[in-house]
Amino acid sequence: MIPAPHSYFAATYINARQNFLTAAEESGAAVTKHIHPLKGPRGEELALDVVAFGDLDAKKVFVTMSATHGGEGFLGSAAQTGWLTEGRYHDIPKGVAVVLMHAVNPHGFAWLRRVTEGNVDLNRNFLDYAEPVPEKLEYDRLHAAICPDDWTNSALKEAQNILNAYSEEHGQKTLNRVVMGGQFSRPDGVFYGGTAPTWSRINILATLDAHTANADHIALIDFHTGLGPSGHGECYIVGSEGDPGVEKANVLWGDNGVTVLASSGRQQAHAGYNLTGIARELAPKAFYGNTLEFGTHPLNDVYHALRADNWLHLHGDLNSDFAAKTKAELKEAFSPDSDVWREAVYTRSMDVWDHGLRNLVNL
Numbered sequence: 001m002i003p004a005p006h007s008y009f010a011a012t013y014i015n016a017r018q019n020f021l022t023a024a025e026e027s028g029a030a031v032t033k034h035i036h037p038l039k040g041p042r043g044e045e046l047a048l049d050v051v052a053f054g055d056l057d058a059k060k061v062f063v064t065m066s067a068t069h070g071g072e073g074f075l076g077s078a079a080q081t082g083w084l085t086e087g088r089y090h091d092i093p094k095g096v097a098v099v100l101m102h103a104v105n106p107h108g109f110a111w112l113r114r115v116t117e118g119n120v121d122l123n124r125n126f127l128d129y130a131e132p133v134p135e136k137l138e139y140d141r142l143h144a145a146i147c148p149d150d151w152t153n154s155a156l157k158e159a160q161n162i163l164n165a166y167s168e169e170h171g172q173k174t175l176n177r178v179v180m181g182g183q184f185s186r187p188d189g190v191f192y193g194g195t196a197p198t199w200s201r202i203n204i205l206a207t208l209d210a211h212t213a214n215a216d217h218i219a220l221i222d223f224h225t226g227l228g229p230s231g232h233g234e235c236y237i238v239g240s241e242g243d244p245g246v247e248k249a250n251v252l253w254g255d256n257g258v259t260v261l262a263s264s265g266r267q268q269a270h271a272g273y274n275l276t277g278i279a280r281e282l283a284p285k286a287f288y289g290n291t292l293e294f295g296t297h298p299l300n301d302v303y304h305a306l307r308a309d310n311w312l313h314l315h316g317d318l319n320s321d322f323a324a325k326t327k328a329e330l331k332e333a334f335s336p337d338s339d340v341w342r343e344a345v346y347t348r349s350m351d352v353w354d355h356g357l358r359n360l361v362n363l
């Protein structure tokens with residue numbers, strides 16, 4: 001009997017890893033473990049675990065990865081574990097390899113943080129560091145209001161007044177872009193991209209290198225949660241309308257409501273975006289990255305939890321009531337405690353996965 005989808009959702013990183021490894025073992029696939037140098041909050045080993053199926057010298061490779069944003073990993077892990085448990089690897093089309101990268105940011109997953117060790121947003125860490133990092137003067141200007149030193153009602157109110165004034169002058173969309181667009185000057189800030197490749201970036205690229213030597217077409221789903229209407233899954237790709245690559249991505253992810261994030265110009269996608277960096281590293285191979293993002297709770301709630309977590313790890317006590325409350329809020333923002341939500345996002349994940357895998361054959 002096939003288990004109910006909600007049963008694939010783990011309570012902690014430890015459970016998620018165990019579920020994935022058990023399902024991988026039952027499939028008969030060998031697991032490659034990239035052990036992280038640090039430990040989790042319970043002293044547990046942290047790792048990026050990788051399994052591969054199908055024709056390993058294939059020209060076409062289909063990849064999924066979970067936990068780019070650490071604590072968002074519950075859904076991606078559930079999708080990967082469910083895919084294995086349901087034996088979906090029996091239906092891989094001929095000439096295609098499938099690679100599952102479980103917990104690419106295991107440190108953030110285990111500690112229930114969006115970021116990696118060192119407070120780095122892995123989805124802003126894929127810059128070409130041979131070039132100077134982008135300056136984000138507007139972020140610098142607002143940093144003290146985004147990340148106040150004190151987490152008291154009066155300090156938060158004062159900070160909110162500054163952010164409201166900015167929003168009134170420039171619009172809420174501009175404020176969101178300033179906050180979330182990535183910044184490289186404040187290691188104590190949010191959406192910080194870092195000044196060098198993280199452990200996660202290095203191990204993602206090494207894994208992709210190892211599995212795509214003969215490939216000329218690579219498709220990848222990067223699972224995320226926290227943005228958009230609750231339970232809805234949106235496919236985001238980076239490019240410009242009319243690009244041949246974007247046309248093909250539309251075919252690949254097709255019927256699934258693809259939204260294109262501009263790769264240049266004023267509206268340009270976030271600096272250091274992981275799928276942009278992977279495309280650059282894999283060139284001239286064709287790369288079709290899909291940021292599959294699922295809504296959980298209203299943006300303000302998610303954003304508040306992320307700021308509180310940033311303050312907690314900088315200034316707070318990880319054993320306090322405030323820490324317990326903040327981590328509970330984060331868990332809910334990353335992966336709502338609702339079987340209705342779990343079933344909806346799991347079903348949608350399998351639809352997008354199947355659709356991409358089927359269409360990769362025909363590209």
Ligand SMILES: [Zn+2]
Pocket residue numbers: 069072223224225226
């Ligand atoms: Zn994310």
